[in-house]
Amino acid sequence: MKSFTEYLTFTLPARVGFVNITSRLADCLARSRVQEGLLLCNAMHITASVFINDDEPGLHEDYKRWLERLAPFDGSPRTYQHNRSGEDNADAHFKRQIMGREVMIAITAGRLDFGPWEQVFYGEFDGRRTKRVLVKIIGE
Amino acid sequence: MKSFTEYLTFTLPARVGFVNITSRLADCLARSRVQEGLLLCNAMHITASVFINDDEPGLHEDYKRWLERLAPFDGSPRTYQHNRSGEDNADAHFKRQIMGREVMIAITAGRLDFGPWEQVFYGEFDGRRTKRVLVKIIGE
Amino acid sequence: MKSFTEYLTFTLPARVGFVNITSRLADCLARSRVQEGLLLCNAMHITASVFINDDEPGLHEDYKRWLERLAPFDGSPRTYQHNRSGEDNADAHFKRQIMGREVMIAITAGRLDFGPWEQVFYGEFDGRRTKRVLVKIIGE
Numbered sequence: 001m002k003s004f005t006e007y008l009t010f011t012l013p014a015r016v017g018f019v020n021i022t023s024r025l026a027d028c029l030a031r032s033r034v035q036e037g038l039l040l041c042n043a044m045h046i047t048a049s050v051f052i053n054d055d056e057p058g059l060h061e062d063y064k065r066w067l068e069r070l071a072p073f074d075g076s077p078r079t080y081q082h083n084r085s086g087e088d089n090a091d092a093h094f095k096r097q098i099m100g101r102e103v104m105i106a107i108t109a110g111r112l113d114f115g116p117w118e119q120v121f122y123g124e125f126d127g128r129r130t131k132r133v134l135v136k137i138i139g140e
Numbered sequence: 141m142k143s144f145t146e147y148l149t150f151t152l153p154a155r156v157g158f159v160n161i162t163s164r165l166a167d168c169l170a171r172s173r174v175q176e177g178l179l180l181c182n183a184m185h186i187t188a189s190v191f192i193n194d195d196e197p198g199l200h201e202d203y204k205r206w207l208e209r210l211a212p213f214d215g216s217p218r219t220y221q222h223n224r225s226g227e228d229n230a231d232a233h234f235k236r237q238i239m240g241r242e243v244m245i246a247i248t249a250g251r252l253d254f255g256p257w258e259q260v261f262y263g264e265f266d267g268r269r270t271k272r273v274l275v276k277i278i279g280e
Numbered sequence: 281m282k283s284f285t286e287y288l289t290f291t292l293p294a295r296v297g298f299v300n301i302t303s304r305l306a307d308c309l310a311r312s313r314v315q316e317g318l319l320l321c322n323a324m325h326i327t328a329s330v331f332i333n334d335d336e337p338g339l340h341e342d343y344k345r346w347l348e349r350l351a352p353f354d355g356s357p358r359t360y361q362h363n364r365s366g367e368d369n370a371d372a373h374f375k376r377q378i379m380g381r382e383v384m385i386a387i388t389a390g391r392l393d394f395g396p397w398e399q400v401f402y403g404e405f406d407g408r409r410t411k412r413v414l415v416k417i418i419g420e
């Protein structure tokens with residue numbers, strides 16, 4: 001069994017944003033030399049996500065507005081108890097929960113086994129700080 | 141290490157629907173001859189889900205109504221920017237995000253290691269087109 | 281390839297609650313003797329979750345309130361069809377879907393490869409009954 005580990009680093013200038021990381025995962029896979037196996041990609045921070053969806057800018061704007069409706073930003077410690085700890089990012093923990101922490105991707109014949117529109121994104125919900133994403137590959 | 145790959149195909153007649161695929165995964169596992177390992181099952185399309193919950197028809201109706209409340213269908217390009225691309229399915233991308241893309245299932249002693257009520261479903265949120273689900277098994 | 285399987289048991293006194301299970305997963309990993317691989321941890325019941333977030337009590341109270349807003353408890357069979365089956369827990373199936381069934385954790389150099397704040401929780405949404413969590417490890 002082969003294994004491969006890589007850490008990707010992101011510092012987004014805005015509070016909320018999405019970055020397509022599909023080609024970076026394909027690069028990790030090439031370096032791992034795994035032909036058949038599984039790739040785990042997860043945010044290592046609890047106000048960020050890794051998710052798979054469409055690389056369509058209009059949809060990404062829709063996601064931002066929709067997430068804001070389901071989990072509105074409010075820095076007040078009266079609205080969210082978490083913000084009594086000196087943070088203002090309780091909403092980011094909720095948004096990350098809807099969008100998910102991680103994805104598992106099948107590796108078949110040496111490539112990421114994706115459907116026609118599947119692209120992998122880093123999702124940031126409390127940006128302007130440096131965060132990491134883990135890529136772990138196991139297989140043969 | 142053994143590996144096994146299968147693609148399941150679905151064409152649902154309605155926009156939204158759920159199909160129990162548990163027995164199809166058990167069939168894949170039997171063909172893989174894996175005794176200890178992991179099974180990944182994921183939607184290969186970005187307006188569909190694979191998820192684990194109860195096979196109870198009332199609950200499935202509740203899911204449809206609840207998802208419609210959290211992520212209402214609206215084909216207008218004014219409501220969702222994604223729909224300016226010629227699609228009318230922005231809501232389906234949101235619904236899939238809540239229900240999830242994939243499940244990981246432990247394989248123990250040659251069977252899917254489920255709790256008493258766990259059943260696996262294909263969840264469709266923009267049907268009337270053919271879509272695929274990936275089954276990947278690794279183990280020994 | 282090594283594999284390891286463990287079942288954790290929980291009986292929470294309230295309907296909704298969160299339990300930090302990170303140290304129990306680290307204990308499983310130590311017993312597995314796996315140095316490089318993947319750990320799957322999933323709820324085996326369909327009204328419970330396993331998720332990764334912050335161990336901050338205020339945030340946990342916020343999660344409870346937020347989930348209640350998105351998926352309110354209502355035991356009536358008129359509100360949720362699932363409750364016609366004699367249950368009153370339809371809302372718990374929704375809450376579990378938002379918080380997720382499972383997490384995958386990378387194992388690197390013999391330890392759970394976590395970011396600085398990542399902690400693993402059992403999330404209960406229909407407590408006062410005994411439920412199980414599965415821990416599966418594969419690797420070398």
